[in-house]
Amino acid sequence: EVYLLESGGTLVHPGGSLRLSCVASGFTFSNYAMTWVRQAPGKRLEWVSTITTTETTYYADSVKGRFTISRDNSKNTVFLQVNSLRVEDAAMYFCAKPFRGGSMFAFDFWGPGTMVSVSP
Amino acid sequence: DIQMTQSPSSLSASVGDRVTITCQASQDISTFLNWYQLKPGKAPKLLIYDASNLQTGAPSRFSGSGSGTDFTFTITSLQTEDFATYFCQQYDNFPPAFGQGTKLEMK
Numbered sequence: 676e677v678y679l680l681e682s683g684g685t686l687v688h689p690g691g692s693l694r695l696s697c698v699a700s701g702f703t704f705s706n707y708a709m710t711w712v713r714q715a716p717g718k719r720l721e722w723v724s725t726i727t728t729t730e731t732t733y734y735a736d737s738v739k740g741r742f743t744i745s746r747d748n749s750k751n752t753v754f755l756q757v758n759s760l761r762v763e764d765a766a767m768y769f770c771a772k773p774f775r776g777g778s779m780f781a782f783d784f785w786g787p788g789t790m791v792s793v794s795p
Numbered sequence: 796d797i798q799m800t801q802s803p804s805s806l807s808a809s810v811g812d813r814v815t816i817t818c819q820a821s822q823d824i825s826t827f828l829n830w831y832q833l834k835p836g837k838a839p840k841l842l843i844y845d846a847s848n849l850q851t852g853a854p855s856r857f858s859g860s861g862s863g864t865d866f867t868f869t870i871t872s873l874q875t876e877d878f879a880t881y882f883c884q885q886y887d888n889f890p891p892a893f894g895q896g897t898k899l900e901m902k
Contacts, residue, residue: 720839
């Protein structure tokens with residue numbers, strides 16, 4: 676059974692940094708691109724970042740230059756380093772896995788999320 | 796970027812009702828559209844992929860249709876566990892984009 680579990684979310688001040696983690700199990704992690712998606716309170720889901728199997732990375736314009744996605748295949752883990760946090764970055768952050776053989780942006784499994792709060 | 800417009804934003808219904816949600820893309824996305832269910836504190840759950848295919852394990856009362864720019868998601872005979880928020884998502888063009896969600900509430 677596929678399982679994704681995020682961690683690392685907490686309350687931080689504007690300008691602060693965090694490292695979010697997502698541990699995966701139940702599939703061959705190294706064979707899949709992995710993605711972070713977030714949802715701010717009362718807002719729609721927003722794609723944040725994707726890392727491919729060859730470690731090519733993609734970022735939303737809203738986080739480019741401040742967030743860094745990475746992966747450790749030996750630990751079945753994808754990370755999101757979030758720097759220079761802004762109030763508008765406060766959200767539930769989810770990691771997601773795509774279907775095998777399809778678009779890397781078509782997600783079939785998600786984790787329950789980790790909450791990032793940003794407040795002075 | 797493609798914009799996804801979902802409606803209604805909220806919906807009140809009763810157990811046993813038939814419910815329909817629509818999603819419109821700002822440009823043609825063929826059938827590259829998913830529907831998800833989101834409940835507080837839980838992982839989003841894929842229900843429909845490629846616009847009309849039922850995800851393995853999803854109940855058959857969920858269905859989807861459409862192609863191009865206009866899509867529909869239907870729940871026939873609403874169950875108690877279906878009260879949640881539903882999102883559409885396009886994955887035809889980069890960046891992937893989501894609808895604003897439909898919160899399904901008990902009447």
